[in-house]
Amino acid sequence: MTDIELKHLEEQLWHSADLLRAGAHMSATSYGEPILGLIFLRYADIRYKQFKDEIETEFSKYVGTRMERTLKEIAIEKCGFFLPEEAYFDDINKAPDDANKATLVKNAMIAIERENETMIGVLPKDVYGQLVPEEEPELLSNVIRVFKDIPEDISIDLFGKIYEYFLGNFASGKDGGEYYTPATVVQYMIEVLQPTPGNKQFLDPACGSGGMFVQAARYMHNHNANEEDLMNFRCYGVEKDPDTNKIAKMNLLLNNVRGEITEANSFYSDPYDAVGKFDYVMANPPFNVDEVNYERVKDDPRFNIYGIPRNKTKKSGKKDSDKKETVPNANYLWIAYFASALNQNGKAALVMANSASDAAKSELEIRIKMIEEGVISQMVTLPSNMFNTVTLPATLWFFDKNKPNTSKKDEILFIDARNVFTQVGKAHRKFSEEQIKNLGIITRLYEGDTQAFQDLLNEYKANLETQDNKEYWQEQIDWLNERFPDGVYQDIIGLCKVAKIDGEDGIKDQDYSLNAGRYVGVMIEDDGMTKEEFKYTMLSLNDELSKLNEEAKQLEEQIALNIKGLFGEWIC
Secondary structure, three states, X not given: OOHHHHHHHHHHHHHHHHHHXXXXXXXXXXXXXXXXXXXXXXXXXXXXXXXXXXXXXXXXXXXXXXXXXXXHHHHHHHHOOOOOHHHOHHHHHHOOOOOHHHHXXXXXXXXXXXXXXXXXXXXXXXXXXHHOOOOOOOHHHHHHHHHHOOOXXXXXXXXXXXXXXXXXXXXXXXXXXXXXXXXXHHHXXXXXXXXXXXXXXXXXXXXXXXXXXXXXXXXHHHOOXXXXXXXXXXXXXXXXXXXXXXXXXXXXXXXXXXXEEEEOOOOOOOOOOOOOOEEEEEEOOOOOOOOEEHHXXXXXXXXXXXXXXXXXXXXXOOOHHHOXXXXXOOHHHHHHHHHHOEXXXXXXXXXXXXHHHHOOHXXXXXHHHHHHHOOEEEEEEOOOOOOOOOOOOEEEEEEEOOHHHOOOOOEEEEEEOOXXXXXXXXXXXXXXXXXXXXXXXXXXXXXXXXXXXXXXXXXXXXXXXXXXXXXXXXXXXXXXXXXXXXXXXXXXXXXXXXXXXXXXXXXXXXXXXXXXXXXXXXXXXXXXXXXXXXXXXXXXXXXXXXXXXXXXXXXXXHHXXXXXXXXXXXXX
């Protein structure tokens, strides 16, 4: 299936959501649950069919012998789950267009949960009755027929992309962004980390819909990982929202990712005993949380290796007994947690608010400790408008626990990617596949992997010869050659810079700031920047100026409150 065919199919399937919006007795924010449930049901049917002959052959081979196993045991081994006959999609689709179809779907979900322990309580069951309104009893049948159009021979990878497409569309609503990180941002994080399969453990302590796990598995699959190695790669997620927790569990099964999702609050719960345990840690945690109970985290080893932010605030309450000390901003709880969860060779990537890169006071002390220890390997400033819920640029933090043992201990790679994006409509941006590769190659070159650069260049040259849109592929070749003409890493004004801790204009001289803009600088047009690049740079600077103006406004208001507190109401 080509990208164009996949796009057409996704749009066709999204039509099902339009049907629900028009006819279902449910709010616009509620129809995501039954749609995602039907996608799961169709996936389970298709995937099980792909393994059914193999499962039944294995069963018949040993039936009546000491080695006899049940169909369920073999199915779970072969494809990750067992699909009972009540859940066969074709049978549900062929049933009459009446209220009984909602019961059939419900019974299918119950049967899947009954036969698959990890799915208990996960699937939607009671919502489908609302999809058979009296005035349009065939509505549910029409939606089911839409999903029947998904080809039986579709790859699991493509099915995962369809699920991802729906998650992204539902995330454009009021609350959906809480559980969805744009796929291209995650893909870039994975491109930098380069996870390898095998007996590895991967933690996401704010996992949302599980997108980090899915993209990691997809990356390894695309880099020729075998099924056995992928099965041994275990993913562990924590998600506090119960509905999002269910979505994550469906997403893992949809993409054949092995692991666990625990419903818990990561600030107060450590279900996997994380300290020093994980090979990879990734997350897009909630920014600027200011209500974390200090007493509940102060002795937690996850947060004490590098320190807990001080200057605790008093949470308001009617009684003194109701007042609780809180951590003023939990950003550095997340940052410390990520670093402490890694084993001696572990790597991590997290999305963080830009403000954390320059945070002062006790946050600065924590940052100094991490910088001087050498655990921070890379900082990347993202373009603005990459997220549904955040308009200003966010920053990616990368950790490498083995870095202190290398010659790169006292330096950090900074990348300013604010000018690297593809515009999607008026309001949103993303990375293209080639932009992800181009940014990723900066890391590869910094690590000394010149062959990766040559391989990417050869890939683009091959596309130039065989693909349409030759101008596009020539642009990719030029982008690489203009910036790294010798095929080795070098600092590029406006793009990337390796900064030392000590020395003139080093990290220490910049007050231990981790803001890429302080080191990378800005390339002006006379120095080689294209008009388009200059335009985007100015837009990015305007975004940063807006942020600084907002911070100045908040500071001004705080100063006014402080003066009022000191001198009373009469002061102007």
